[in-house]
Amino acid sequence: MYKLRALFQQKLSQQKVSLFIALYLGILLNIPIFYRRYHQLHYNNGLSLLVEMVAAFALVYFLTVLVSFTGKTVFRLLLSIVIVSSVAAGYYMIVFNVDIGYGILASALAFDSLDLSKESVGNHFIIWTILLSLIPLIPLWFSKMPGASLRETTLRKLGLKLLLLVVSGLACWVPLKLMGDAQEAHDKVSNRMMASYGGVVAGTYSPSNWLSALGLFIYSSYSQAEDNKNLFDPAKHFTYVPPKDINDLYVVFVIGESARRDHMGLYGYGRDNTPNLDKEKNLAALQGYSCDTSTKLSLRCMFVRMGGAADNPERTLKEANIFSVLKSQGFSSDLFSMQSEAWFYNKTKADEYSLRESIASEKRNAGKPVDDMLLIDEMKDSMARHPQGKHLIILHTKGSHYLYSERYPRSFARYQPECMGIDDACSTEEMMNAYDNSLLYTDYFLEQVFNQMRDKNAIVIYASDHGESISKNMHFHGTPRDHAPIEQRSVPIMVWASDKFLADDQNRQGFQQLQLMAKNKTPAYHEKLFDSILGCLGYTSPNGGIVEQHNWCHVQAAGSH
Known part of the structure; x- marks a missing residue:
């Protein structure tokens, strides 16, 4: 020395x-x-x-x-x-x-x-x-x-x-x-x-x-703009008028992770890795575009009104999100997550929320792999605790987050060979195979979500937070949005509705607008989720609380999404 x-x-x-x-x-x-x-x-x-x-x-x-x-x-x-x-x-x-x-x-x-x-x-x-x-x-x-x-x-x-x-x-x-x-x-x-x-x-x-x-x-x-007390609350500044059948309604929002729609069979991908979604008649698969390219940033901008998150790199929050607005409208709410974005969960104002660690520690989950399917039992229990309806359930999945092969059980390893480890010298083909398998499991997971709601007055909305790059030249996500490749912004946004929900004329007409958007491949942006969720539930606002041009279910706005 x-x-x-x-x-x-x-x-x-x-x-x-x-x-x-x-x-x-x-x-x-x-x-x-x-x-x-x-x-x-x-x-x-x-x-x-x-x-x-x-x-x-x-x-x-x-x-x-x-x-x-x-x-x-x-x-x-x-x-x-x-x-x-x-x-x-x-x-x-x-x-x-x-x-x-x-x-x-x-x-x-x-x-x-x-x-x-x-x-x-x-x-x-x-x-x-x-x-x-x-x-x-x-x-x-x-x-x-x-x-x-x-x-x-x-x-x-x-x-x-x-x-x-x-x-x-x-x-x-x-x-x-x-x-x-x-x-x-x-x-x-x-x-x-x-x-x-x-x-x-x-x-x-x-x-x-x-x-x-x-x-x-x-x-x-250290920005004070993120403090709840400083956030603009739409529920306090606008009037929201509910539909007549809101009291028995169940709303489920599934937050996807790293899913890109061009790798899903439902969107025309060459592999049939969405066999369950393909068969759903009450499903509208929209051409989604994320507001940002990483989980934290997208969670800040995808659930607030357009402009409710600043257009700066850190996406500083300026407004309360859609979930807190539904809370103010009398919805009970539970949130269950395979991730740990506690800062976001607090802002949903959910009555209860459970993270991956607490869910995995439950006696019934002993010995089970920690994957998205654990959320299904949590969802069942949540519904049992709220049999009357007017209840919101938020499910935050791990979806297709890298390492992809850890996101699904071996029975879903359809596409081979897979990329199995962080230290493996994986080819692009192996990574894509594992990624496509993870989306196959997402298809199965969503089918189980729908199955819990088929006999209810219910609507389920799925949106991935961002996409993913998988190529010889680029991998992962998180590229600054001003020069991110399109695959990091191209996400699936899907809306599913039960037969009972669609039995209402207003709900059916709104859902038909969603299906028309899907058919015409009209872009659906994260920034319009706030207005569209309220609009598709049947809410109206006489003083501007819902921007109808941003509401995908607004009948007169069919061509202006």
């Missing part, structure tokens, strides 16, 4: 270490990303890539110079965190081509989602992170580090550091600004509307992607 320290102290100063870390994190760790980015650029690829490499290097060097003002111990600690975090992020960026944005970071850092985060961490990830972090950590901790605090720094050295800080900052910002202006001018001529060039670059490379996402996460965590 002494010899190693002596070797580095003889050869490396703080400035040289900073340059090495900037080269390692800014350039070397991003090489596969540069390669992919080159093939994605649509304007002056070679020059754009050179500019982005310079900016990536300059940004990391700017950070190292900035941190050097804190003193050598803090300098080492902070840069160690940056290094390890960047290497960890690089694993998913390089191996799975995941864009590290706010949604991914929020899911990874939130304690109420650890059950899903840990399922994406395997031995390969741990080995990768340790080995690739050691390369810059060794010179960082064993090289010569003279005092670097403001007190210990001479005026001349301080001036030099400030100059390096300004130069590296300008070297990062100026080329991006010039290239962004050139691209914007080119896009105007080509009649293209593209996202901000600098913003896309910042969200593409490490460490700028996860650092900017971390900043948004910290800001969002």
